[in-house]
Amino acid sequence: RKEVEQDPGPFNVPEGATVAFNCTYSNSASQSFFWYRQDCRKEPKLLMSVYSSGNEDGRFTAQLNRASQYISLLIRDSKLSDSATYLCVNGGATNKLIFGTGTLLAVQP
Amino acid sequence: DTGVSQDPRHKITKRGQNVTFRCDPISEHNRLYWYRQTLGQGPEFLTYFQNEAQLEKSRLLSDRFSAERPKGSFSTLEIQRTEQGDSAMYLCASSLLENTEAFFGQGTRLTVV
Numbered sequence: 309r310k311e312v313e314q315d316p317g318p319f320n321v322p323e324g325a326t327v328a329f330n331c332t333y334s335n336s337a338s339q340s341f342f343w344y345r346q347d348c349r350k351e352p353k354l355l356m357s358v359y360s361s362g363n364e365d366g367r368f369t370a371q372l373n374r375a376s377q378y379i380s381l382l383i384r385d386s387k388l389s390d391s392a393t394y395l396c397v398n399g400g401a402t403n404k405l406i407f408g409t410g411t412l413l414a415v416q417p
Numbered sequence: 418d419t420g421v422s423q424d425p426r427h428k429i430t431k432r433g434q435n436v437t438f439r440c441d442p443i444s445e446h447n448r449l450y451w452y453r454q455t456l457g458q459g460p461e462f463l464t465y466f467q468n469e470a471q472l473e474k475s476r477l478l479s480d481r482f483s484a485e486r487p488k489g490s491f492s493t494l495e496i497q498r499t500e501q502g503d504s505a506m507y508l509c510a511s512s513l514l515e516n517t518e519a520f521f522g523q524g525t526r527l528t529v530v
Binding site: 312314316339340342350351352353354357359395399402404405406407408409410 | 450452457458459460461462465472473508510515516517518519520521522523524
């Protein structure tokens with residue numbers, strides 16, 4: 309089993325839609341989790357940290373389920389500018405930051 | 418600019434040549450990470466440092482790859498005898514402490530011809 313697994317998508321959604329991504333991880337000792345956003349041919353940029361049971365920032369909500377070993381990212385009221393690849397990151401037991409393959413989101417007008 | 422800086426931004430080299438990349442982390446960040454990314458994939462962990470100590474090196478990394486962070490500030494990544502399969506984006510990131518957010522540089526795009 310991969311350390312971090314994501315559905316690669318693409319997710320094609322209309323503007324204004326709500327979309328959710330899931331990510332599973334294999335290391336139950338992991339202490340930290342993050343969501344990063346990556347635009348085409350750019351570096352990843354931190355979107356949200358997920359330290360405990362979850363985190364909310366405007367239209368974005370991240371949830372952590374330790375029992376089932378997954379984290380999720382919910383985007384409400386999608387904007388065209390949300391189109392990007394969303395990377396799930398597991399800090400692992402030693403916080404070496406393991407990335408998933410990313411989920412591609414395309415918001416359509 | 419106080420972000421993570423990488424140099425060069427682009428490198429084209431002939432197969433068999435050695436290349437070296439540099440990363441300057443955010444000032445006072447103790448942790449420094451190197452990743453490799455190819456099209457359609459997430460960043461692949463290569464190695465990371467806590468100050469000047471290299472804590473872990475990926476098992477996937479061949480002996481042709483070496484990284485240093487001699488004074489706990491900037492870091493270099495060297496690839497010896499480059500192969501076409503080494504063509505990728507090499508990303509550097511830094512964080513203040515463990516379990517904290519990491520910030521990326523713009524990367525060095527390597528093309529081996």
